[in-house]
Structure formats: C-alpha cells, structure tokens
Amino acid sequence: MNKAVPVLAAVALLAAGCGAQVEGAAPAAQDVVVKRCGEDVRYTKPQRSVVYEAGSADKMFALGLTEHVHGYVMPPANPPVAESPYAAEYAKVQFLGDDLLNRELVVDAKADFVVAGWNSGFSDQRGITPAILDGLGIQSFMHTESCFNYPNFPEKVTPFEGLYTDLRRLGQIFGVPDRAQQVITDYQRCVDQVIATAPKGDQPxxxxxxxxxxxxxxxxxxxxxxxxxxxxxxxxxxxxxxxxxxxxxxxxxxxxxxxxxxxxxxxxxxxxxxxxxxxxxxxxxxxxxxxxxxxxxxxxxxxxxxxxxxxxxxxxxxxxxxxxx
Structure with a gap:
C-alpha cells in the first residue's frame, strides 16, 4: 500500500476555539487503501467532490479541503448555510440542489468522489449506493457512524469515535494525515475539558x-x-x-x-x-x-x-x- 505524502504546509486557522475551524491547502498524495465502513477501498486523491448535507461538507472544510469540493447538496431539513460557522467555505463551492442525493445529480456534476451517510444519502431504494458508484468509476465515502446500518460491510463505533475516524480516513485519502490528527487531537481536548467540568452526582x-x-x-x-x-x-x-x-x-x-x-x-x-x-x-x-x-x-x-x-x-x-x- 502506498503511503500518503506527509503534510508540510503550515496550518491556517480561520476560526478559533474548539468548534468550527478551517485548515490550509492540501498537498499532493498517492493512491491509498482506506476503509469504507468495513471494506478496504483504494482511493485516488479526489479533485471534484460532491458532499451531501452539512456533516459531509463540514468535515471537508475542517480539514482544509474546500478546493477539492465541487459542490454540495443540502436538503430542506438543514439550517441555511449562511448561518454555519463554515459559511465562507460554502460560498466558495457550488450549491447543487436541495433534494435528496441521487445518481443523476452526481453524474451531471462530473463528481469523482461523493461523501454521504448510509440511508441519509446513499440508498438502495433511490439507486445510489457505493457499489453503483463504483461501477460508474465514481469514488465514495460513508460516515462511519452510519456504517452501523450498512448491510454489506457494517462497522460499529461510538458516535464521536465515528467523527474522529472519518477525519482520519479523509486525511489519508487527501494526503493530509498529520493535519487530520491535529484536528482530532483538538476535538478530543475539548471533549476532555467538558468531561472534567461535568456536574457530579446524579446524572440528569x-x-x-x-x-x-x-x-x-x-x-x-x-x-x-x-x-x-x-x-x-x-x-x-x-x-x-x-x-x-x-x-x-x-x-x-x-x-x-x-x-x-x-x-x-x-x-x-x-x-x-x-x-x-x-x-x-x-x-x-x-x-x-x-x-x-x-x-x-x-x-x-x-x-x-x-x-x-x-x-x-x-x-x-x-x-x-x-x-x-
């Protein structure tokens, strides 16, 4: 398995604190084998990603991968992106639709990578699954948290560990593993601070x-x-x-x-x-x-x-x- 090129670029933080932050640009990377739920998949570094819902987009933005996002699909349940801490990043990419994710949209967008969850984006019923996209030569990535329900290659982790796993795996795919680890470490530090200051005694x-x-x-x-x-x-x-x-x-x-x-x-x-x-x-x-x-x-x-x-x-x-x- 080829290894991703290490991160050399300095990190540019555009938002302070534990939550939303945007990292610097991504260096080049070679093909890597990364888990997609429980399945080993070989990825070529994507250049034209389509992301479904804010969770997918925000993971890319947090890793400084905005330049690799062609556009986003945002169904009505999501609050307006103008209210997002990543509003400036959304403004740099295309809005592709406010409906559910579908194969035609992805093909029309000439996507080479799609990020979504199982059942919350990918769906057997709607005819857009990782296997179908594989057949079309379009790479895909599923939120680890949603792999609990994925019938072919299920994977079970605690929800926050799912977030860290996604950032780690996306970091491998895009050749920014060090940057991804830094983001994860920052988030874990914030979680540790919350746990340390949580009220003692009976849990509400x-x-x-x-x-x-x-x-x-x-x-x-x-x-x-x-x-x-x-x-x-x-x-x-x-x-x-x-x-x-x-x-x-x-x-x-x-x-x-x-x-x-x-x-x-x-x-x-x-x-x-x-x-x-x-x-x-x-x-x-x-x-x-x-x-x-x-x-x-x-x-x-x-x-x-x-x-x-x-x-x-x-x-x-x-x-x-x-x-x-």
Missing part, C-alpha cells in the same frame, strides 16, 4: 426529541446526541437502545420521567412547535422536564455526525452545569 435523565406525535423519533446509542448527553454529564433515557435514530412509544418516555428534553431543531420541524406539543399533550405535559421548562435546543448540524458535534457538546454541557440542582 435526558430525552432527545427529534419529531413525531403518534410515536417519538429519538436517539439511540449510535448517534452523536448520545455521546453529547453522556460527555456533558447526563444520561440518554434510550442509551440502552442499540440503534441510530429510532421510534419509541410515549409510554416509554413517560416511564423514564426525563429531567431534561433536548429538542433537535431543523428546517421543516422548528423547535418551538415541538415544545408546544410536549406542553399540550396529556401524555407528556406532566413530565418533570416539561413542568420545569427544561428544554435545550440542539441545532440539526450539531446532532448529525460532523465537526459541529463539538459545538453541540459544549453548549449542552454549559446548560447542564447551570441547571438548578
């Missing part, structure tokens, strides 16, 4: 409310909010569910008596509508979190796999530290 019970009225869509233990809640000092009431995003009955939520509700906020399902529902529904109106108005709004892009997981963690950790005991 936390319910992540994504959407739903007949049933609740929520977070199992295979998506970033589970780690956000855990590192901040709380406990996801569904941390025993070995799943990514999942549906549960309201009886299970009531039985758990959550102390805090985290509302996942995204475009077509605003947070306030969800809060109003929880306050008005007889099933949830008397939950401790609802009675005491303990709602924390988590931005969509802080809840899906991407660099903004760190921002979400720091924000929620601050909320728990300031919560009356």
């Amino acid at each position: 019970k936390v319910f992540l409310y994504d959407s739903g009225t007949d049933q609740a869509s929520t977070a199992g233990n295979q998506v970033p909010p589970n780690d956000i809640i855990r590192f901040a000092g709380g406990r996801n009431i569904f941390d025993g569910v070995d799943a990514r995003w999942t549906k549960v009955g309201w009886e299970a939520v009531v039985d758990a008596q959550p102390d805090v509700v985290v509302i996942l906020d995204y475009g077509d399902k605003p947070a306030q509508e969800k809060i109003d529902f929880l306050k008005s529904s007889p099933a949830t109106a008397q939950l401790p979190a609802v009675v005491h108005n303990r709602f924390y709004v988590l931005d969509y892009n802080e809840g899906i796999s991407g660099p903004r997981n760190i921002d979400g963690l720091e924000g929620f950790a601050k909320y728990l530290r300031e919560l009356p005991r």
Whole structure:
C-alpha cells in the first residue's frame, strides 16, 4: 500500500476555539487503501467532490479541503448555510440542489468522489449506493457512524469515535494525515475539558426529541446526541437502545420521567412547535422536564455526525452545569 505524502504546509486557522475551524491547502498524495465502513477501498486523491448535507461538507472544510469540493447538496431539513460557522467555505463551492442525493445529480456534476451517510444519502431504494458508484468509476465515502446500518460491510463505533475516524480516513485519502490528527487531537481536548467540568452526582435523565406525535423519533446509542448527553454529564433515557435514530412509544418516555428534553431543531420541524406539543399533550405535559421548562435546543448540524458535534457538546454541557440542582 502506498503511503500518503506527509503534510508540510503550515496550518491556517480561520476560526478559533474548539468548534468550527478551517485548515490550509492540501498537498499532493498517492493512491491509498482506506476503509469504507468495513471494506478496504483504494482511493485516488479526489479533485471534484460532491458532499451531501452539512456533516459531509463540514468535515471537508475542517480539514482544509474546500478546493477539492465541487459542490454540495443540502436538503430542506438543514439550517441555511449562511448561518454555519463554515459559511465562507460554502460560498466558495457550488450549491447543487436541495433534494435528496441521487445518481443523476452526481453524474451531471462530473463528481469523482461523493461523501454521504448510509440511508441519509446513499440508498438502495433511490439507486445510489457505493457499489453503483463504483461501477460508474465514481469514488465514495460513508460516515462511519452510519456504517452501523450498512448491510454489506457494517462497522460499529461510538458516535464521536465515528467523527474522529472519518477525519482520519479523509486525511489519508487527501494526503493530509498529520493535519487530520491535529484536528482530532483538538476535538478530543475539548471533549476532555467538558468531561472534567461535568456536574457530579446524579446524572440528569435526558430525552432527545427529534419529531413525531403518534410515536417519538429519538436517539439511540449510535448517534452523536448520545455521546453529547453522556460527555456533558447526563444520561440518554434510550442509551440502552442499540440503534441510530429510532421510534419509541410515549409510554416509554413517560416511564423514564426525563429531567431534561433536548429538542433537535431543523428546517421543516422548528423547535418551538415541538415544545408546544410536549406542553399540550396529556401524555407528556406532566413530565418533570416539561413542568420545569427544561428544554435545550440542539441545532440539526450539531446532532448529525460532523465537526459541529463539538459545538453541540459544549453548549449542552454549559446548560447542564447551570441547571438548578
């Protein structure tokens, strides 16, 4: 296996702190073999990438790979990119559409690399899978967090480890392994700081409310909010569910008596509508979190796999530290 050329360029930080940051330009690299979920895949350094949703785009931007991104696809659930800490990077690449990822779009864009998640971008039903793209000569990369559901080559890691794994693997593909490791180290330092300052004693019970009225869509233990809640000092009431995003009955939520509700906020399902529902529904109106108005709004892009997981963690950790005991 050929090795990537080491990073020699200096790192240019365009945003300070633990969250969003943009690195310098990428040096040349040779072909490398890198895991795509559990499968070994040989990659040639891409030059014309298409990225689906902000998690994919932000990982590329955080590694300083904007010049290798041709364009992005951003469905309506995502908040406007103008509100992103990476807004300046989005402005440098093309907006390719606000629909779900599809094969025609990728082919029309003359992409040589596609970054997305399994089921959240790649899909058997919609006819765009890594295998199909392989047949078209188009390279692809899947978020490690989503490999839990990938039927052919599954892979299971904790959600934040999935973020670090993606940055490490993208760093190998694009020939910037040292830079990727520095970004990972910075993120891990931020996580360690949060853990060290988390409230001691009984962990608040936390319910992540994504959407739903007949049933609740929520977070199992295979998506970033589970780690956000855990590192901040709380406990996801569904941390025993070995799943990514999942549906549960309201009886299970009531039985758990959550102390805090985290509302996942995204475009077509605003947070306030969800809060109003929880306050008005007889099933949830008397939950401790609802009675005491303990709602924390988590931005969509802080809840899906991407660099903004760190921002979400720091924000929620601050909320728990300031919560009356």
